[in-house]
Amino acid sequence: MMAEVIVAPDAEGRAVAFLKAQFAARGDSAKAGTKFPAKGSSRFVQVTRAGGISNDIAYDAPRLIFICSGESSVDAERLCALTRGLVLAWARLSDDVTRVRDAGDMAYVPDPDSGQDRYQFAAQAVMKMSAI
Template sequence: MAEVIIAPDAEGRAVAYLKARFTALGDSAKVGTKFPATGSSRFVRVVRAGGVSELAYDHPRLVFICSGSSSVTAERLCSLTRALVLAWARLSDDVTRVQDAGDMAYVPDPDSGQDRYQFAVQVDMKMSAI
């Protein structure tokens, strides 16, 4: 019987990685796949925005949207998050490569007016047999 291959949960792994790194740095930023209705103004949202898969690897494009109480706070959080994400392949076994796919950009939320910055990367993650 042929093996069944499945892609890893790229968003979930990115969230877990960033939570661990922020904790290690003593940073109180929150991370998830949806912005909270209320709560932390320093928040990183992780979104899979496409990518491609092949037999052995998944190559998701991930977008990281960082919010803050001011544009300065959001920019600093985004800069830290970007540095951590670009180091992901060196600091964990989850990914084998991280490639920059879009530098930081200011994208304030049009509904709430909240200050946000975002960036994108393409990562290589090994597929798993189930």
């Protein structure tokens, strides 16, 4: 008999899918993914899991970092503010998460290689684990 194994959900994938759906619903041209595109959309949100905690066997609480790029520092800041608002409302807007907490306010972090304007913030989401 094999023991039941509990695994964490794909937090990055869920966050990317959520943001894509929310941007599309609002008619926003921003894109989202786990890696910045080599070329293409300058309005882009990169989602990266940066650890997190599991307080019990039923829930995972990943810490996610969202890096937002734009045409200018103002555009990047506005995209970051929108993304942060959406992420903090994630638990009310979908069934993927049960709670979201702020884990780091917005900060200006221009890309050192390209000089592209970017802002970032962090959030901690609580998601149900799955049995496999």
